[in-house]
Amino acid sequence: MWNGGLRIIKNKGQYWAAILGGMVLLFLPVASQSESPIQEPALATEFSLENGLKVYLLPYSRPRLTAIVLAIRVGVSDETPETNGLLHLLEHCLLFRQSHLEAEDNLYRLIKKYGMYYNAHTEYDLMFFEICLPPEHLTAGLDLLKKVVYEFNLTEQALDKEKEVLLKELADIRRQPEKVGLSKIYNLAFQNSGYALPVYGDEQVIRRLNLSDLKNWHQKYFTPNNSALVVVGNCDLNELEDSIRNIFSELKPGQPIVRPTVLEFQPLNSSQQIEIKMDVSETYLIAGLIGPNYNHPDRIALDALSEILSGGVYPLLYLAFSSRPNLISSARLHYLTHAQSGLMVITITTSEKNARTTKRLLQNFFSLLPEINYSGNEYLSRTEIGVFDFLLGCQNRFQRFSQKMMEDPLLVAMALGKHLLLGDDSQKINYLEAISSLSPTELRKVARKYFVGGEPVWVVIKPE
Numbered sequence: 001m002w003n004g005g006l007r008i009i010k011n012k013g014q015y016w017a018a019i020l021g022g023m024v025l026l027f028l029p030v031a032s033q034s035e036s037p038i039q040e041p042a043l044a045t046e047f048s049l050e051n052g053l054k055v056y057l058l059p060y061s062r063p064r065l066t067a068i069v070l071a072i073r074v075g076v077s078d079e080t081p082e083t084n085g086l087l088h089l090l091e092h093c094l095l096f097r098q099s100h101l102e103a104e105d106n107l108y109r110l111i112k113k114y115g116m117y118y119n120a121h122t123e124y125d126l127m128f129f130e131i132c133l134p135p136e137h138l139t140a141g142l143d144l145l146k147k148v149v150y151e152f153n154l155t156e157q158a159l160d161k162e163k164e165v166l167l168k169e170l171a172d173i174r175r176q177p178e179k180v181g182l183s184k185i186y187n188l189a190f191q192n193s194g195y196a197l198p199v200y201g202d203e204q205v206i207r208r209l210n211l212s213d214l215k216n217w218h219q220k221y222f223t224p225n226n227s228a229l230v231v232v233g234n235c236d237l238n239e240l241e242d243s244i245r246n247i248f249s250e251l252k253p254g255q256p257i258v259r260p261t262v263l264e265f266q267p268l269n270s271s272q273q274i275e276i277k278m279d280v281s282e283t284y285l286i287a288g289l290i291g292p293n294y295n296h297p298d299r300i301a302l303d304a305l306s307e308i309l310s311g312g313v314y315p316l317l318y319l320a321f322s323s324r325p326n327l328i329s330s331a332r333l334h335y336l337t338h339a340q341s342g343l344m345v346i347t348i349t350t351s352e353k354n355a356r357t358t359k360r361l362l363q364n365f366f367s368l369l370p371e372i373n374y375s376g377n378e379y380l381s382r383t384e385i386g387v388f389d390f391l392l393g394c395q396n397r398f399q400r401f402s403q404k405m406m407e408d409p410l411l412v413a414m415a416l417g418k419h420l421l422l423g424d425d426s427q428k429i430n431y432l433e434a435i436s437s438l439s440p441t442e443l444r445k446v447a448r449k450y451f452v453g454g455e456p457v458w459v460v461i462k463p464e
Contacts, residue, residue, distance in 0.1 A: 044056060044057060044058040044059075045057045045237050045241065047241070049224065049244075049245065049248060049249055050249065051224040051225060051248070051249065051251050051252065051253045052223075052224050052225025052226075052227075052253045053224035053225065053227055053228070053229060053248055053251070054227070054228040054229070054420045054421070055228070055229045055230075055241075055244055056228070056229070056230045056231075056416050056417075056420060057230075057231050057235070057237055057240055057241065057244075058230070058231070058232045058233075058412065058413075058416070059233070059234065059235050059236075059237055060232055060233055060234065060406070060409060061234045062406075062407075063232075063233060063234070063407075063409045064134065065116070065117070065132040065133060065134060065233065065409070066132070066133060066134070066135045066138055066141075066231065066232065066233025066234060066235060066409065067130065067131075067132050067230075067231070067232045067233055067409040067410040067412070067413040068130065068131050068132075068133075068138070068141050068142060068145060068229070068230070068231050068413065069128055069129070069130045069229070069230045069231075069410070069413040069414050069416075069417045070128070070129045070130075070145050070146075070149050070227060070228075070229050070417075071126050071127070071128050071129075071227065071228045071229075071230070071414075071417035071418065071420070071421055072126065072127040072128075072129075072149070072221060072222060072226060072227050073125070073126060073221070073226045073227070073228075073257070073421045073422075074087065074126070074127060074217075074221040074222075074226070075087065075122060075123050075124045075125040075126050075127060075194075076088075076122065076123070076124050076194060076195075076197050076198075076199045076201075077124045077125055077193070077194030077195050077197075077338070077339070077340065078194060078221075079194055079197055080194070080197075081197065081202070081205075082205065083205065083213070083217075084197045084198065084201055084202040084205050085166075085200070085201020085202050085203075085205045085206040085209070086201070086205070086206075086209055086213060086214065086217055087122050087127060087201075087217070088122050088166065088199075088200055088201040088206075089159075089162065089163065089166055089201065089206055089209055089214065090214045090217060090218060091120045091121070091122050091127060091129075092120075092162045092165060092166055093154050093158060093159060093162045093214065094120070094129075094148055094149065094152075094154075094218075095118075095119070095120045095129065095148060096162065096165075097154060097155075097158035097159070097161065097162050107133075107137060107140040107141065107143075107144050108144060110137075111131070111133070116131070116132055116133050116134075117130070117131060117132035117133075117410065118130075118131045118132075119131075122199065123199065124194070124195055124199060124338050125338050125339045125340075125421075125422060126417075126418060126421060126422070128414055128417065129145055129148060129149050130410060130413070130414065131144065131145060132409070132410055135233060135234045135235055138231070138233075138235060138240070138243075139243050139247075142231075142243060142244060142247050142248075143247055146247055146248060146251075149222060149227075150222055150223075150224075150251055152214075152215055152218045152219075152222075154211060154214070154215075155211075156211060159209075159210075159211055159214070163206060163207065163209075166201070166206055167203060167206065167207070169200070170200055170201065170203055170206075173200055175278075175279070177278050177280050177284050177461045178284065178286075178347060179200075180276065180278065180461065181276075181284055181286040181347070181459045181461055182286070182345060183198045183199070183200075184274060184276070184286075184459045185286055185287075185288035185343070185345055185457060185459050186198075186199075186288075186343065188272050188274065188288065188457035188458075188459070189268065189288045189290055189343055189457050190341070190343075193340075195338065195340070195341065219254070220254065220255075220257070221254075221257070222254075223251070223252075223253055223254030224248060224251045224252075224253055224254075225253040225254060225256070226254060226257060227421075228416075228417045228420035228421050229244065229248070229417075230413040230414075230416045230417045230420070231244075231413070232409040232410075232412050232413040232416070233409050259339075260340070262293060262295070262339065262340055263340060263341070265290065265291070265292050265293075265296065265298075265341070265449075265450075266290065267289075267290050267449075267450070267453045267454025267455070268289075268290055268454050268455045268456070268457065269454070269455060270455055271455040271456060271457065271458065272457050272458070273457070273458035273459070273460065274458075274459055274460070275459075275460045275461075275462060276459065276460070276461045276462070277461075277462050277463070277464045278461050278462075278463070278464060279463075279464055280461060280462075280463050280464075281463060282329060282349045282350065282351065282463070283349070283350055283351060283352045283354075283355045283460065283461065283462050283463065284347065284348070284349055284459075284460070284461040285347075285348045285349075285350060285355055285358055285359055285362075285458070285459075285460055286345065286346070286347050286348075286458065286459040286460075286461070287345070287346040287348075287359075287362065287456040287457070287458055288343055288344070288345050288346075288456060288457045288458075288459075289343070289344040289346075289450060289451060289454055289456050290341060290342070290343060290344075290450075290454055291335060291337070291341070291342035291343055291344045291450050292337075292341075292342050292450070293337060293338060293339060293340055293341050293342055294337045294338060294339055294342070294422050294423070295422070295423065295424040295427060296342070297427070298446050298449070298450075299337065299342070300429075300431065300434050300435065300438070301438060301442045301443055301445070301446045302335060302342075302344075302446045302450060303335065303435075304391070304394050304395075304398075304435060304438050304443065305369075305443050305446055305447060306333055306334070306335040306344065307394045307397060307398070308374065308390045308391070308393075308394045308443070309333045310331075310332055310333040310334070311394070311397060312390075312393050312394070312397060313393075314388060315331070316372075316390060317331045317332075317333055317346070317365075318331060319365065320361050320362050320364070320365030321358070321361055323361075324357070324361070327350060327354050327357065327358060327361070328348050328349065328350045328354075328358060329349040329350060330347075330348065330349045331346070331347070331348045331349075332346070332347045332348075333345070333346045333347075334347075339422050344450065344451075346362065348362065352462050352463060355460060355462070359458065363456075366451040366452055366456075367452055369444070369447035369448075369451050369452070370444045370445075370447045370448035370451075370452060371444070372390075372444070372447075373440065374390045374391045374440040374443050374444070375389055375390070375391040375392065375439075375440045376388075376389035376392065377389075377440075378440055391438065391440060391443065394435075395435055395436055395438070398432065398435050399432070402432065
């Protein structure tokens with residue numbers, strides 16, 4: 001499950017930049033003969049079909065395989081406790097149990113034979129269906145995804161088989177402490193909300209779901225005007241646009257879906273903690289803090305602060321335990337953004353006897369974040385020797401991420417699909433420039449607002 005987010009901007013027709021989680025994508029135009037070839041790929045093409053399908057095409061010749069992603073604007077946050085698991089089951093059935101896949105589709109059999117990528121996953125706000133294949137099979141891949149996503153061709157027998165597969169997957173997840181802990185953190189942080197539901201679903205709900213339940217949700221949400229299609233790879237834009245129009249224009253739009261109004265950030269005003277015993281060798285201490293949503297203006301500064309805390313040669317999060325260097329085994333922080341809210345998750349492994357001390361030191365560290373000097377420029381010149389410039393290091397890493405991210409066309413396509421369906425185009429900004437111009441004051445401001453202004457929720461997973 002990927003829970004990162006993306007912002008995308010255009011700067012006077014010169015380049016596109018985007019951010020996925022804590023990583024930046026930088027899309028440059030195709031180079032002329034006098035320019036360096038590092039300026040690939042070409043400027044993208046973005047358009048919408050008459051039926052409402054949003055399309056984004058990014059030609060890029062370096063990867064051998066072309067990535068296609070079809071994103072649907074529906075996720076676990078749209079479920080209720082009575083339907084939790086329906087979308088995960090529907091995803092499995094559409095991807096593997098459609099009767100026409102085995103009977104008619106040669107490309108599907110080709111993918112299975114040669115090991116090309118074909119998958120799907122469900123998140124809190126979105127569902128993704130993705131495929132990677134050589135460019136000569138691009139049209140066939142588009143046609144395959146259209147059938148998989150928009151046709152409902154399931155039998156009771158196929159549904160029962162996929163239930164068995166999904167229930168085994170849930171049993172495996174229950175043995176993974178970090179997935180269990182993350183699900184419990186969401187439940188504590190977002191009570192009385194769809195975000196409180198486990199993204200993998202409820203076992204009892206999955207057992208009693210029937211074909212009619214799945215078909216009703218499919219008819220409501222799996223429509224072109226609730227979808228986005230992204231292609232990243234070696235392709236001719238004009239030919240590809242014609243193919244997409246020929247393949248997808250026949251789909252009929254569905255009824256508009258009314259979405260809840262995005263709420264302003266509300267920190268938790270009381271702390272809660274639950275303890276779980278599992279078959280683990282260490283104790284997992286997991287903290288969750290409510291953060292800004294996908295389109296919130298504070299998100300850029302919090303992206304940078306999260307990278308400073310968890311990335312680089314010296315992740316600042318370890319400063320919390322500098323007085324007790326052998327107290328913990330590992331510490332990680334992830335900032336996860338969604339349409340309605342965000343969540344900062346800190347996961348620490350330690351021994352059971354040190355769990356209480358670890359929690360206390362981490363809480364004390366939260367209160368110190370608004371007081372830290374994040375930039376070397378904040379020190380007097382005579383004391384600059386030996387100062388670690390956290391902000392500059394973060395900014396340099398974002399520049400590196402912008403190049404590294406382009407090595408994975410599938411990841412780029414998924415990020416763009418997410419932005420097409422969740423992004424607020426009225427707030428277009430130059431992300432890389434915004435990161436580069438961040439000040440230490442802005443970092444301290446979001447630290448005070450999100451790490452000090454609200455109470456964390458806690459999950460402690462102890463050995464049995």
